[in-house]
Amino acid sequence: MTIVLNGKKEVLEQQKSIRDLLISKNIDPNTVVVEYNGDIVKREEWANIFLNEDDVLEVVRFVGGG
């Protein structure tokens, strides 16, 4: 299954929740915000949303800026 993660194609060997995907990428879920197919999804929902073919995920966080 292929999804689009932060603008890049990402192949998933098996279906995963958003939360599991982040953990597999060594991301602390408490430090990021997620947009799933164009909608912001709350952190509490990440474990219940399972990614499907062609889903588009944006994972963002704060960085230094002026």
Place this chain on the structure above:
Amino acid sequence: MCDKLVIGDKQLDSRLFVGTGKYSNDALIPEIIEKSGAQVITVALRRIDFESQTDNILNYIPKHVQLLPNTSGARNAKEAIRIARLARAAGCGNWIKIEVISDNKYLLPDGVETIKATEVLASEGFVVLPYISPDLMIAKKLVEAGAAAVMPLGAPIGTNRGLKTKELLRILIDEIPLPVIVDAGIGKPSDACEAMEMGAAACLLNTAIASARDPVMMAAAFGEAIRAGRKAYLAGLGSTAKYARASSPLTGFLDEMAE
């Protein structure tokens, strides 16, 4: 003396806002915030790079300050609104600095798109601080759109060139019934001091601090300059004159012949 800067639901003692970009080492940020006395700190929002992850910037920002995320990277109102909503979802408050830029040479803001984004975000309950060119009509429309302050530039972002737009800033300060916060271009503490003497409500500094040889000491210098300029504004500057006006009495000179 009570001289608070009121923005949204916040009362601020410090009139220095500090950005967190361009530091050689983000670990400097806590000391920069402390020494500057800043209570409002800007950050940007970006995609995570899964290949090279960096430290979480929030680890370096004390919890008691007001976070002011910007919408940098937005080229139109729609993108700015999207970034603002993502920033609010991070759970660090509802302040947003709208920055809509499609000019990559001078990084000048798009006033029309900024007004559109301000209308939408203010109606969604954001405390909106738009980055603008110091244009009176744009600023007036931002007041109507529900902005909490306006943030005109002194010179293009990151140039350290000072208050090149001084006359236009003066007009905004005179005419706009919102805090006018000078953002971008300030290079020296004396520039910030001058903006405050003119009646600016606050200044936002990033490059001038980050590019100093000693950023922590420069942060302290800006804090002092801004306090001095604010005090001078409140004290009321004396008038200027073309010719000399003696400060010492013009009577009682030693060589004078008594009448």
